[in-house]
Amino acid sequence: MAKKIQIGVIGGRDVSSEVLMLAEEVGREIAMRGAVLICGGLGGVMEAACRGAKKVGGTTVGILPVLSADEANPYVDIPIPTGMGVARNAIIINSCDGVIAVGGSYGTLSEMAFALQKGIPLVSLKSWKFDESIVTAESPKEAVSIVFQRIGME
């Protein structure tokens, strides 16, 4: 029984409505490919991505910095309330086969750094581009497609 692919969506809480729409579409694309969506479990990009995944019947995991599962957004199926603050950013990345960054600020940057250090596929969609090695995408569909290609699933 093969495990499902796990794809992370990382990004901030205070983002524009345009970025939220992109995040929702990223979540939908991930779920439509049968992968589990991993995220930080809070609002903003995390909530939009989970909503997108749930609209098409996907499964969502929220690895929270806080202790209370009640702080997970309503589209998280499985909350993991670590109580570890930003140290949970490392757990998010360790739990993913590939990652898509959508918008985001310094928390997202730390997660992108962990993904690059670990060497898993990472695509930036309207997010940080601090390095020549960052792969960028122009659309949610392209972002998800690149990540799945690099995992060897598309």
Place this chain on the structure above:
Amino acid sequence: MAKKIQIGVIGGRDVSSEVLMLAEEVGREIAMRGAVLICGGLGGVMEAACRGAKKVGGTTVGILPVLSADEANPYVDIPIPTGMGVARNAIIINSCDGVIAVGGSYGTLSEMAFALQKGIPLVSLKSWKFDESIVTAESPKEAVSIVFQRIGME
């Protein structure tokens, strides 16, 4: 949309076949009540409980101490490879609404201590009984039933 109850099964890797059978039945009982099974993701009690849950179509999460999802037992649906060693014991307990200890040694003891500190329902089945406050059960069915009662779900 109500989140599913999340029940932890904690216990060791080197346990008797009798304890493994109990753990498998605990896993099955949890899944039959529609709850998500949370565990440490490795072998022994963790694997037996996940196997029991999967036999009846349940969902299993393995919060691993190591960095590699490949070390999860084959019955884990969603591996969370924390890379944090035994510090992940705290995350397991933080992710549960209630916990059942089956057999186990010092790792299990640390998790029972965290559960008591957090104040979530905890039942011991052939496991540690270091304190008058520890609730014990004689059978898997009784153990799961007590935990669900204490959560207010039975």
Place this chain on the structure above:
Amino acid sequence: MAKKIQIGVIGGRDVSSEVLMLAEEVGREIAMRGAVLICGGLGGVMEAACRGAKKVGGTTVGILPVLSADEANPYVDIPIPTGMGVARNAIIINSCDGVIAVGGSYGTLSEMAFALQKGIPLVSLKSWKFDESIVTAESPKEAVSIVFQRIGME
């Protein structure tokens, strides 16, 4: 240049004045042997042990569950504010060559479990005695002496 021995003092915040006096003496005995005192950095047993160590010129490290160094007790030289809650209990034990438990409740129990799992010398002074393998002491001097003997330093 040999590193100094690092000895943990674990115990709770709400303890009797008798236990606080024991903890202070444990801290003093550790510092007088030239070891660094490691603790959880908060009040109660942790503060009393740090105070004892500082009275004789020792060095104290507080590995805090919270994010703010300001919550360390005033006798902590080096605060390590992990922001990781009780998961920091594992870091405390990982940082010690030996551990003395003085009083304490479930948090202390989790740390004793981690110490036993790691296999480092552990002595219980008016604390948990859940297992035949727990070594107990009748006085602070005896507790510290046993731990140093077991490390091979006395």
Place this chain on the structure above:
Amino acid sequence: MAKKIQIGVIGGRDVSSEVLMLAEEVGREIAMRGAVLICGGLGGVMEAACRGAKKVGGTTVGILPVLSADEANPYVDIPIPTGMGVARNAIIINSCDGVIAVGGSYGTLSEMAFALQKGIPLVSLKSWKFDESIVTAESPKEAVSIVFQRIGME
């Protein structure tokens, strides 16, 4: 009794000899101001900075990703072997009043992101400059001076 200032030095293991010389001088400058040097405890920039601090009698703390204190570089006074992998990067930043990045790769980038998120003074010396808000310095002395000024100590 005022606690000492704690300054982090972050940077990679595989760096040029020029960067190592800068790191050593940064460590010396920190120690000469009476601050405790916090780092990741391993080789490269971390070891060079600790060596610089020890040459002038400073105090050094190594917050290690691994479980063994023996992996700390020989200039670490107080090893904190977290056993938490890169999640310890968050603990390093949480333990600092200010941070200096010297060279470094993705691990360093994650730590810079955490420092910016936390809002503590951060100076980059031949390290990442991914954002207009990153303050850079041309020399170790300037880097340390800027951090102390921003903490309000110079």
